[in-house]
Amino acid sequence: MTGITGKTKIIGVWGHPVGHSRSPAMHNAALRELGLDWVYVAFDVAPDQVPQAMAGIRALGIVGVNVTVPLKELVAPYTILSAAALQTGSVNTLHNQEGRLHGDSTDGRGFLRSLEDAGQSGAGRSVLILGAGGSARAVAFALAALGSHCRVANRTRARAEELVSDINRVYPGQAETSGWGERTYAVDLLVNTTSVGMYPHIDEMPALPPDIFAARPFVYDLIYAPSRTKLLRLAEQAGCEVSNGITMLVHQGALSLALWTGLPVKEIPVKVMEEAARASLRE
């Protein structure tokens, strides 16, 4: 953002609530670094206002928006879905291309890039995914596409079973359901995709299988506030390497920005975005 002009292009984020979002800080830092006459703003869109917001994005010529809780599934029927959005049934990036609204999901690719940042591969892993919501879908499909085997444990078992069956339809035999908090086979990557342990409930933790840390899995928590959830603190104490979700936030945002601007992803200033996201979390 170089100052608002008559030609300033608008991108942003829709959520409800949305005031806590780190995305404006992160994206506006990137826009400044790129020298683009663009601005990224947060819109609080109530779920019953989605149809009007969809019309608004076209009417106002907004280039695109990120979509967050609780709207990711609600916006999908209004868009032309990418393969990733079709698989996950949710959209985190809307792109207005001359009035045609494209819906994509960059969460899965953002997660894989974040794993790489932590020196971890998403290929050929034996994974336990805690949770079966929108982000679990993105993570599980991204890992299964790389040949990893995913066990999915969720408080509501039926939701885990549905996700497992959707994965196995595309990647036969690569997913199975696991009981919430029940013993499982050797796991070398544990991913928490539930919201359990998120600020302000920092002393809560998802149910874990007994002895889950014995084989020293890499432990990834999608939560980034707090930076160390109770799950990550316990995993570290047990000698596991860990990562929180801050770099996933950065990478999914960078992938969205690449879509909107048409720039190659490698030209998006991810380090600048990460610094801005971390700084906004310290505020």
Ligand SMILES: NC(=O)c1ccc[n+]([C@@H]2O[C@H](COP(=O)([O-])OP(=O)(O)OC[C@H]3O[C@@H](n4cnc5c(N)ncnc54)[C@H](OP(=O)(O)O)[C@@H]3O)[C@@H](O)[C@H]2O)c1
């Ligand atoms: N780092 C990033 O870039 C990034 C990106 C996306 C999401 N996230 C984070 O990931 C988390 C989940 O997001 P989402 O979009 O997947 O949400 P979602 O679709 O609403 O799914 C929420 C999941 O959490 C589980 N859950 C919620 N409360 C629980 C509780 N008290 N005990 C046990 N399980 C509980 C739900 O289980 P049930 O099915 O039983 O309700 C479900 O599996 C959030 O913390 C979000 O901030 C981070």
